[in-house]
Amino acid sequence: MFSLANLTRSDGDPKIIATGPSSLPGPDKFARGLGWFSIGLGLTELLAPRALTRWLGMPGMEGLVRCFGCREIAAGMLTLSTERRTGVASRVLGDGLDIVALATALGPDNSKRQNAGLALALVAGVTLLDIVASAALADTHARRGNPRDYGDRSGLRGKQWRGGGRGPTADHASRSGTVSAPSVLRPASSEPSIGKGVLDEAPGAADSDGEGDDATSRSTGQGSRHGFGD
Amino acid sequence: MKALVWHGKEDIRCDSVTDPTIQDPRDAIIKVTSCAICGSDLHLFHNLVPAMLPGDIMGHETMGEVVEVGSGINGSLKKGDRIVIPFTITCGECDQCRRGNFSVCERTNRRKDLADKVFGHTTAGLFGYSHLTGGYPGGQAEYLRVPFADSTHIKVPNSLSDEQALFLSDILPTGWQAAVQCDIEPSDTVAVWGCGPVGQMAIRSAILLGAKQVIAIDRLPERLSMAEAAGAITIDRDQESVIERLNELTGGRGPEKCIDAVGTESHVALSLPDTIYDRGMQMLMMENDRPHVLREIIYVCRPAGTVSVPGVYTGLVDKIPLGAAMNKGLTFRMGQTHVKRWTDDLTRRIEEGEIDPSFVITHTAGLDEGPEMYDLFRDKRDSCIKVVLKP
Ligand SMILES: [Zn+2]
Numbered sequence: 339m340f341s342l343a344n345l346t347r348s349d350g351d352p353k354i355i356a357t358g359p360s361s362l363p364g365p366d367k368f369a370r371g372l373g374w375f376s377i378g379l380g381l382t383e384l385l386a387p388r389a390l391t392r393w394l395g396m397p398g399m400e401g402l403v404r405c406f407g408c409r410e411i412a413a414g415m416l417t418l419s420t421e422r423r424t425g426v427a428s429r430v431l432g433d434g435l436d437i438v439a440l441a442t443a444l445g446p447d448n449s450k451r452q453n454a455g456l457a458l459a460l461v462a463g464v465t466l467l468d469i470v471a472s473a474a475l476a477d478t479h480a481r482r483g484n485p486r487d488y489g490d491r492s493g494l495r496g497k498q499w500r501g502g503g504r505g506p507t508a509d510h511a512s513r514s515g516t517v518s519a520p521s522v523l524r525p526a527s528s529e530p531s532i533g534k535g536v537l538d539e540a541p542g543a544a545d546s547d548g549e550g551d552d553a554t555s556r557s558t559g560q561g562s563r564h565g566f567g568d
Numbered sequence: 569m570k571a572l573v574w575h576g577k578e579d580i581r582c583d584s585v586t587d588p589t590i591q592d593p594r595d596a597i598i599k600v601t602s603c604a605i606c607g608s609d610l611h612l613f614h615n616l617v618p619a620m621l622p623g624d625i626m627g628h629e630t631m632g633e634v635v636e637v638g639s640g641i642n643g644s645l646k647k648g649d650r651i652v653i654p655f656t657i658t659c660g661e662c663d664q665c666r667r668g669n670f671s672v673c674e675r676t677n678r679r680k681d682l683a684d685k686v687f688g689h690t691t692a693g694l695f696g697y698s699h700l701t702g703g704y705p706g707g708q709a710e711y712l713r714v715p716f717a718d719s720t721h722i723k724v725p726n727s728l729s730d731e732q733a734l735f736l737s738d739i740l741p742t743g744w745q746a747a748v749q750c751d752i753e754p755s756d757t758v759a760v761w762g763c764g765p766v767g768q769m770a771i772r773s774a775i776l777l778g779a780k781q782v783i784a785i786d787r788l789p790e791r792l793s794m795a796e797a798a799g800a801i802t803i804d805r806d807q808e809s810v811i812e813r814l815n816e817l818t819g820g821r822g823p824e825k826c827i828d829a830v831g832t833e834s835h836v837a838l839s840l841p842d843t844i845y846d847r848g849m850q851m852l853m854m855e856n857d858r859p860h861v862l863r864e865i866i867y868v869c870r871p872a873g874t875v876s877v878p879g880v881y882t883g884l885v886d887k888i889p890l891g892a893a894m895n896k897g898l899t900f901r902m903g904q905t906h907v908k909r910w911t912d913d914l915t916r917r918i919e920e921g922e923i924d925p926s927f928v929i930t931h932t933a934g935l936d937e938g939p940e941m942y943d944l945f946r947d948k949r950d951s952c953i954k955v956v957l958k959p
C-alpha cells in the first residue's frame with residue numbers, strides 16, 4: 339500500500355502495508371467535520387462580510403458579521419481540539435445567535451427576505467446536526483455506571499508495612515542518625531549511590547536487611563495514626 | 569506483523585506493517601508477549617509531544633522472547649531468553665551510562681542533531697516516543713527490534729508472570745525513582761498528585777521507603793480506592809480543597825516531599841481557573857504544558873522540602889511561581905527514569921513478594937483492540953487505570 343507515512347521511515351524500520359480502523363470514534367469524526375465547517379464559514383464571514391450582508395439584505399451589519407466570523411473560527415478550533423465537546427456545545431450556542439440575527443431580517447421591508455429565510459432554514463438544519471453531534475459525543479465518552487472499588491488491590495505484602503521500609507541501596511543504611519538533610523546536600527562520602535557507583539556495586543547485591551529493621555523501629559516509634567498496613 | 573501506529577491526533581490504528589529486521593550487530597528482535605499503554609502515551613495520543621510523524625509505532629512498555637540476535641551481542645542474550653525492555657535505550661558504555669544516568673545516554677538517540685538543538689544536549693533514545701528521542705519504533709506490536717540489546721534488557725526470572733514483570737519497563741522504576749529522589753526520612757509526609765499507574769507505583773514506593781504518611785490526590789474514586797488499598801490517605805480534589813487538607817494533615821506545615829505524577833495534562837476544570845488559562849495558551853501555541861500541579865506543589869510544599877517530578881513535561885510552561893519556590897528553598901528533582909539503575913533491586917523485591925505490580929492492571933485486550941483501548945483509557949471509562957495488550 340502506498341502511504342505518505344512510509345516516506346518518513348528510517349531505513350529498516352517497519353513500513354505500513356495495510357491500515358486498520360482508527361481510534362477516533364464516529365461521532366468524533368463527524369464533529370471534526372463540523373469544526374472544519376465552522377472555520378470555513380468563519381473565514382467567509384470575516385473576509386467577505388459585505389457580500390453576505392448584501393445577499394441577506396442586511397446592509398450596515400458588516401461589523402456584526404465579522405464578530406460572528408471570529409466566533410465561528412474560535413468554535414471551530416475548539417471543536418477540532420481535544421476539547422471537542424465544549425466546541426460543539428459552543429457551536430449550538432452560536433447557532434442560537436445566528437437564528438436571532440437572521441430573524442431580524444425576515445421583516446416585510448427587506449426585499450431579500452427570501453434569501454434570509456433560506457439562510458435561516460440552513461442554520462436550523464445545522465443546529466439540528468450540532469445537537470445530534472453533541473448528544474452522540476456525550477454518549478460515546480460518558481463514564482457509565484459506578485466507579486469500581488479497587489480497595490483490595492494493595493500490591494504490597496500484607497501486614498509488614500507499618501511505615502517501615504528498606505532503602506533503594508545499601509548506602510542508605512550508612513545515614514548518620516543526626517544529619518537529616520537531603521542526600522544531595524550531604525558530603526559526598528555519605529551520599530547514597532544515586533547517579534554514581536551503580537555499576538561498580540550491583541544494587542541487587544546490597545544487603546539492606548539491617549537497614550530495614552532500623553527504619554522499621556524508627557518509624558514504629560512515631561505512633562502515627564496514619565500508619566500503614568493491615 | 570500487526571502494530572499500533574500513530575496517524576495523527578487521537579488517531580491510532582492497528583496496521584499491518586513489515587517485520588523488523590536486525591540492522592546493527594548489537595540489535596535483537598523479540599516476539600512481544602505483553603505490552604502496555606502508558607499514561608504518557610496519551611500525551612502522544614493528544615499530539616502534545618513535538619516531532620511525532622504519521623507512521624510511528626507506539627509503545628514503550630514491552631516484554632517478550634528473544635527470537636533473533638545480532639552478531640555483536642556477545643552471549644549476554646540468546647534466542648529464547650525472556651526479557652523486559654526498559655523504555656530508555658542505553659549503550660552501557662558512554663560516560664552517562666557508566667554514571668548510572670541511563671535516561672541521558674549520549675549514544676542511543678539517532679536524532680541527536682534534533683535533540684541537541686531542542687534540549688541543548690541529547691538525551692537517550694526512547695521507544696515509540698517521537699523523533700526527538702530517536703524515532704525508534706515502539707513495542708505495541710507483535711515484534712520489536714531492540715537496539716543496543718546487549719545492554720537494553722532486563723532478564724526475567726521464570727518465577728515471575730508477564731503481569732508481574734512487565735512494569736519493570738517503566739512505571740514501577742518510574743514511581744520508584746520519584747520516591748527515591750525524595751530522600752524520604754521516617755518523619756516525612758509524602759504527597760502524590762495523580763493516582764494513575766505511575767502515581768500508584770510512587771505511592772507504594774514511598775511506603776516501602778519508609779514515609780510516615782503518604783497522601784494521594786486525584787479526582788476519580790476508583791483511583792483513590794486503589795491508592796487507599798496500599799495505605800495512603802486520600803484527597804478527592806473534586807470534593808475538598810487540596811491545599812487545606814494537606815495543611816490539615818501536616819499540622820499546617822505542608823508535606824515535606826511532593827511528587828507530581830500528573831505532568832503536562834492537568835485536568836481542566838472551571839473550579840481551577842489557571843487550567844483554563846493554560847488550555848487556552850496551549851491552543852494558541854503559546855505554552856506546551858499545563859503546570860497546575862507544579863503551581864499547587866510549590867505553594868503547599870513545606871519550606872526546604874523536595875519536589876519530585878516523574879510526570880512528563882514537553883516544553884515551555886507559563887506562570888510558575890519561582891519566587892515562592894526560591895524563597896521556600898525547595899529542591900527540584902526530575903527526569904526520565906534511569907530504568908536499569910533500579911531494576912535489579914526491584915526485580916528482587918517482586919521475587920521476594922514485597923511488591924506485586926500487577927495490582928494496577930484493570931484491562932487486558934488483544935493488539936487489534938488497542939485503538940479502542942486508547943480511547944477508553946483516555947476517557948477513563950469503565951474505571952480503566954492500566955491496559956495490558958497481548959499481541
Ligand atoms: Zn511510560
Ligand SMILES: [Zn+2]
Nearest residue numbers: 659662665673
Ligand atoms: Zn550510554
